Amino acid sequence: MKNLIQDTLGQIKKEHIAPEPRWKFLVRKFGAWAVLGVILLLGAAAIAIIYYLISQLDWEVPSFMHQSTFVYGLSVFPYIWVVLIGLVIVAAFFGVRKTETGYRYNSVRIATVAIGVVVVAGIALAASNFGGKMNNALVDEFPAYGHMVTTKQSQWSQPQNGLLSGTIEKVQGNSISLQDFQGKKWEVQIDSKTFIAPVVSIQPGEVIKLVGTDMGKSIFQVQEIRPWGGMGMGNGGGGNGGTMMNGDSSTVNGNRNNPADSTINSSPMRGSGGGMMGR
């Protein structure tokens, strides 16, 4: 048997082997935690975006489409982000396990803490409207992403389902020239049964949403005209204060007795979160 200790010490001296500097281990150790932090931040961003996507939707739409809110909610839920959160939790779990002392933590505890951090940080990001900004940046940069999520614009861009929205270009008699958010021109036909919400001001430049019927050839027979933001029922909430279209005036105020009502509060390109919206 060789003299192991002397041989080892001899090798250490001969090959000038020295302990590796501590900073290398610290970089590796804190690097692992930093990667974990980034992973959790990604999950928090997903929570904030989910909150934004759900909060900016118009939940009156299912009633116009004769669907239950629950079923409609399932159809528009941003599953892509939920999947990402799932992946983040799994990655965080194994990330913690790979840290120096990660094997010591109970699996349930790791998962609970990871979910807790993601949710709390996600709420903080949602409160700062990070979700809206992030979502809109993604829509701008990756058009394919815009098709994967439901926005208020896409909700109100379904003429085949009787939902249309856009900017008024011109008002002529009982007809409105409207450009939808995809840039398509529509001739919106109004009749005596058309309901106009009190706060709607029908004049060029205003953004409105419409419930009616697609008659083909870019003609839309409208039954209800509402402002882009909300239901447009004014201070009274959901009363019957709307106007039935009956004349040929070029500008129709929803409530002529209250000029303030003609102001539309929401920009067409801004959701409830205040961020840029798109498809």
Place this chain on the structure above:
Amino acid sequence: MDEKKALTDGELIELSKKDPEMFGLLMERYQGPLFHYIRRITQLPADDVQDLLQEVFIKIYQKLNEYDVALKFSSWAYRIAHNHVVDYFRKVSARQQTNALEDYEWEKIIQAGIQIEKDIMNKDCVAKVKACIQELPINYREVLILRFVEEKDYEEIMDILRKPKGSVATLIARGKEMLAKKMKDKNINCF
């Protein structure tokens, strides 16, 4: 020299960082346990085990600054030895195996595996069961050796293998089950 031998592992580590000779004292403390551990899990001849152990000591020396005082030094050293052996087996597919465990060591595993009293075992039976144990995958064989031959507690096995307690318990339980199944398949029923 006796004063130096009375130093704790932590103190010796700090001194070793400045003076490699002090590392000799640490090696003296752990060469026996680590040699037997590597021999038991690799089942290699003594010379090969010595070569592996020398490489393990060099690694321990290089990683001295990584040592976390929250761990027992022995657990940390066993962990480095375990990782080195795993790496070794990755590199060397074909290896010469010997009957590396002593009879009393086999008996400890057999006792744990089939839950019998030592005094009712006989040498013929031990010989038959040895073959079954040697056929176990290394991760099961290693955890059985750590638990029943090295007599490490769960916390230490966790630190050595860097696995959660549940995984360690599962490995031990499955190792024992696999051993019992192999014995049943081979009609070993000599107790």
